[in-house]
Amino acid sequence: MSKRSFIMAMVFSSLFGGIVAMVGYSVIAPEQKVIQTSQGGVNPVSLTNYVFDSADFIVPEGLNFVFAAKNATPSVVHIRTTYRDGMRASSPFNDFFKDYFGERYERRGGPSRGAGSGVVISSDGYIVTNNHVVENADEIEIVLNDNRSYQAKVVGVDASTDLAVLKVDEKNLVSIKYGDSDNINIGEWVLAIGNPYEFRSTVTAGIVSAKGRNINILNGDYRIESFIQTDAAVNPGNSGGALVNLNGELVGINTAIASPSGAFAGYSFAVPVSLVKKVVSDLIEYGRVQRALLGISIYDVNAQVAEQNNLSVLKGIYVNGVMAGKAADRAGIEQGDVIIAIDDKPVNNVAQLQEQVAIKRPGDEVEVKFIRDGKEKIVRAKLRNEEGTLDVVELASDYRIEGATFVDVSDALKKKLDLDGGVQIKELGEGKWRDVRMKEGFIITGIDNERIRNIRDLENYFKRPRTDGILIEGVYPDGSKAHYGLGL
Numbered sequence: 001m002s003k004r005s006f007i008m009a010m011v012f013s014s015l016f017g018g019i020v021a022m023v024g025y026s027v028i029a030p031e032q033k034v035i036q037t038s039q040g041g042v043n044p045v046s047l048t049n050y051v052f053d054s055a056d057f058i059v060p061e062g063l064n065f066v067f068a069a070k071n072a073t074p075s076v077v078h079i080r081t082t083y084r085d086g087m088r089a090s091s092p093f094n095d096f097f098k099d100y101f102g103e104r105y106e107r108r109g110g111p112s113r114g115a116g117s118g119v120v121i122s123s124d125g126y127i128v129t130n131n132h133v134v135e136n137a138d139e140i141e142i143v144l145n146d147n148r149s150y151q152a153k154v155v156g157v158d159a160s161t162d163l164a165v166l167k168v169d170e171k172n173l174v175s176i177k178y179g180d181s182d183n184i185n186i187g188e189w190v191l192a193i194g195n196p197y198e199f200r201s202t203v204t205a206g207i208v209s210a211k212g213r214n215i216n217i218l219n220g221d222y223r224i225e226s227f228i229q230t231d232a233a234v235n236p237g238n239s240g241g242a243l244v245n246l247n248g249e250l251v252g253i254n255t256a257i258a259s260p261s262g263a264f265a266g267y268s269f270a271v272p273v274s275l276v277k278k279v280v281s282d283l284i285e286y287g288r289v290q291r292a293l294l295g296i297s298i299y300d301v302n303a304q305v306a307e308q309n310n311l312s313v314l315k316g317i318y319v320n321g322v323m324a325g326k327a328a329d330r331a332g333i334e335q336g337d338v339i340i341a342i343d344d345k346p347v348n349n350v351a352q353l354q355e356q357v358a359i360k361r362p363g364d365e366v367e368v369k370f371i372r373d374g375k376e377k378i379v380r381a382k383l384r385n386e387e388g389t390l391d392v393v394e395l396a397s398d399y400r401i402e403g404a405t406f407v408d409v410s411d412a413l414k415k416k417l418d419l420d421g422g423v424q425i426k427e428l429g430e431g432k433w434r435d436v437r438m439k440e441g442f443i444i445t446g447i448d449n450e451r452i453r454n455i456r457d458l459e460n461y462f463k464r465p466r467t468d469g470i471l472i473e474g475v476y477p478d479g480s481k482a483h484y485g486l487g488l
Contacts, residue, residue, distance in 0.1 A: 071248025075176035117194035117241030129240030156283030179249030181272035194241025206232030226355035227269035295326020331381035403431020421453025
């Protein structure tokens with residue numbers, strides 16, 4: 001080999017070796033990242049912040065929660081309640097959730113106080129919260145996000161969904177926008193906004209963990225539990241506050257936590273906004289919730305139920321009984337049917353079915369899909385009220401007789417005293433009722449062993465001709481029972 005050829009071979013070998021070494025190093029060496037910050041120059045790092053003055057702003061999926069918090073927080077209020085006689089709300093939340101709705105400060109011989117949250121739903125002063133936040137309160141103070149304070153009155157309450165509507169005398173309030181709880185997805189980000197432990201306007205984040213959750217916390221024959229379950233941190237004082245999506249739209253009212261200690265332990269529950277809208281609308285328009293019922297007794301389908309009843313499905317709602325003359329009976333639904341959808345929306349458990357029916361009013365029709373003998377069938381059922389009619393039930397007016405004025409017992413008192421109905425003496429003037437030493441506030445639950453559930457029952461009783469005296473039984477708001485004999 002010539003000297004020139006030898007030199008060229010050495011150069012080529014050196015270059016080839018260098019290239020191999022560089023490639024090999026890039027493969028086996030750890031990747032190094034250089035993070036550069038800017039001090040007065042151009043910053044190459046892009047932060048995930050937002051510009052809020054854009055009219056056509058759309059929340060980028062998966063980014064931070066600043067936009068939602070900024071939109072929703074001004075509509076969330078702090079609620080302070082006062083109980084002059086020290087009487088606390090008689091709520092199952094006290095024991096099961098350790099006074100979730102706020103600290104109560106009780107003085108011997110003096111008033112007790114409570115705290116919670118609420119959400120402004122209209123610019124003219126309507127606010128939604130939980131019933132247990134304001135139940136039995138003598139005074140209700142609303143403190144807005146900007147620290148303005150107002151006295152509120154109760155428009156209406158519904159113990160079966162644990163919701164209440166309040167009203168303050170103000171205009172141009174910042175109200176929240178309603179979202180869509182029906183189409184919210186498990187795994188979707190949500191924010192809980194409220195006033196835990198008196199920490200005003202606190203925002204926490206989590207995901208939707210489950211939907212249609214029944215936790216057996218409410219009382220009553222017509223209770224509706226179809227909670228949105230989340231892992232957003234909530235604590236005493238959050239109750240009645242907002243659960244919002246990433247657009248800052250209301251998707252639920254935070255109501256309860258599952259906790260052995262009373263503080264957040266991983267799970268919280270909110271009433272879905274689909275149900276909130278219906279209850280709020282009824283309370284504002286009618287003063288009471290319009291119950292729409294199918295008239296069936298039901299329970300969830302599982303493997304055991306399917307085997308016992310020779311069913312072809314493992315989920316849905318088993319119809320255990322059908323009430324004669326009610327909506328389901330008239331539509332042709334029978335015992336043994338398995339309901340799988342309402343208005344084309346799948347219902348896999350009792351809670352989901354209750355929610356879909358509860359957003360309707362008496363007289364509304366629903367499409368019911370069910371399985372009978374292994375085959376799918378669809379019928380339309382016209383829903384009826386508690387009395388089995390199609391009528392909207394108006395709030396009962398006062399009833400006066402013999403110097404006494406009666407009203408239906410409030411839901412709060414019925415729950416406190418474990419009553420299924422009754423009429424209460426609102427005012428007591430001169431007459432036979434006072435003569436027997438009956439006092440204002442007395443609740444009549446029966447006359448001559450006949451149940452008195454409402455004003456209508458009392459009115460119908462006294463329409464009948466009577467010649468003898470009557471025996472009246474009932475209870476006072478403090479729980480003491482009494483009997484009176486009234487001559488006619």
